[in-house]
Amino acid sequence: MKKLFFRDQFSLIFLNIIQLTVMVLVLWLSGLREVSLIFYLLFLSILFLTGYLVYRYVTLRKFYQRLANPIAWLEEVFETFDEAPLSAALSELLKTQHRLYISEIAHANSKKNEHMTFINQWVHQMKTPLSVIELIIQEYEDEQILSIREETDKLEKGLEMVLYAARLEVFEQDFHVKSVGLKRAVEQVIRDNKRLFIKNRVYPELDLSEVRVESDEKWLVFVINQLITNAVKYSAGKAHKIYILEARTAAGVQLLIQDHGVGIPKSDIKRVFAPFFTGENGRIYRESTGMGLALVRDICDNLGHTVEIESTPGKGTLVKLTFPS
Structure with missing residues (x-):
């Protein structure tokens, strides 16, 4: 978490170092070479920067904790990060996205169940005329009837494959070892x-x-x-x-x-x-x-x-x- 915070604030720290270096250089070149005054200015600048970083760390601590451990965040998606504007805005965005995700999953599951029901009903409806055809032709043995019987066998196998492919989607509800x-x-x-x-x-x-x-x-x-x-x-x-x-x-x-x-x-x-x-x-x-x-x-x-x-x-x-x- 601390590493993530310092990586995020690195550009600010680096900019302040450049600014202090330029300020000291300008003072030195302008003839103001009182070392104690320069050190005092450096001390105040570093003190203010440190105070600001501490304040940012404290106010955004929970935010950085969540970013450093995303798995734990997923388990508590509806918990607000903290009161910082950035954290609160991100929290609200994630809540909205999560609600949309859950809604889409529910819709997809509903459509899948409807499709499964349709496939089951359709296969069983198709099996009925096949059974009738087989009953009609079972008393005949000529070559044409045998060809029809072969084709009905293929249809039956095809319907069976469709049914099992559909049932595979809900396999855990349809097997007994x-x-x-x-x-x-x-x-x-x-x-x-x-x-x-x-x-x-x-x-x-x-x-x-x-x-x-x-x-x-x-x-x-x-x-x-x-x-x-x-x-x-x-x-x-x-x-x-x-x-x-x-x-x-x-x-x-x-x-x-x-x-x-x-x-x-x-x-x-x-x-x-x-x-x-x-x-x-x-x-x-x-x-x-x-x-x-x-x-x-x-x-x-x-x-x-x-x-x-x-x-x-x-x-x-x-x-x-x-x-x-």
């Missing part, structure tokens, strides 16, 4: 995507025990679903199997999803978790949105899991989902 059977979660994802496996002629091979991990089952199923559907999509026409394995390391239990598909170029591997990044493969597989892996990374961060990707172009990709022990 408990012991989850890893094999059961994977099998659920495989059942939900059986038509995807058949269409792409890519089939899963599992090697999982009955190990249990601490996670939120709903969010975990979504994460595994994104990783498996990516493995199937980028293996189609190149490999007929993806491998879903389990490993135990010092870091904890790992779920490994290995494919032998197109792989990821080295230039893209560091950016695959960035929102909306589709990379070189995204330009070939135009259905890619660039949001799947970004959501996976955000969900894993919130759940305390880690996700890593290793890939060799033309040979395939290995995804490691780690659950800390």
Whole structure:
């Protein structure tokens, strides 16, 4: 605090030193060389300057304390600094800014909640006609009906991604960590995507025990679903199997999803978790949105899991989902 005060008053002190030096020099050159008188003038000047600095320090002490310790000031933003005009004016300005800031935050939260409500309602409204379409076509097996079914599956997956992306904004209100059977979660994802496996002629091979991990089952199923559907999509026409394995390391239990598909170029591997990044493969597989892996990374961060990707172009990709022990 004292350092800040002297830094602020340095220009005044320096100006007074220059002024005293010039005054003494003028007196000396004018022939007035009485040393005692000169020292007396210097003493009075320094005394007045010191008195002024002490007065300024006392009246602005709280002001400088706040500036020297801004964190403490933030906790007491509505407390007036002191009675000095400059301090009082700054205090009033900060109060006004703080009230405006709080108002803007409240408005932004209100708009975000409205948007979240709209997204939830819209997704559920869109799911109803999809369910009706699926009920209508489930009795038919011709090629055109199968194409319609594939498109409804894509719509359903897209709506699910939109819903989870919206819910991620209020993640802390929408998760419950408990012991989850890893094999059961994977099998659920495989059942939900059986038509995807058949269409792409890519089939899963599992090697999982009955190990249990601490996670939120709903969010975990979504994460595994994104990783498996990516493995199937980028293996189609190149490999007929993806491998879903389990490993135990010092870091904890790992779920490994290995494919032998197109792989990821080295230039893209560091950016695959960035929102909306589709990379070189995204330009070939135009259905890619660039949001799947970004959501996976955000969900894993919130759940305390880690996700890593290793890939060799033309040979395939290995995804490691780690659950800390």
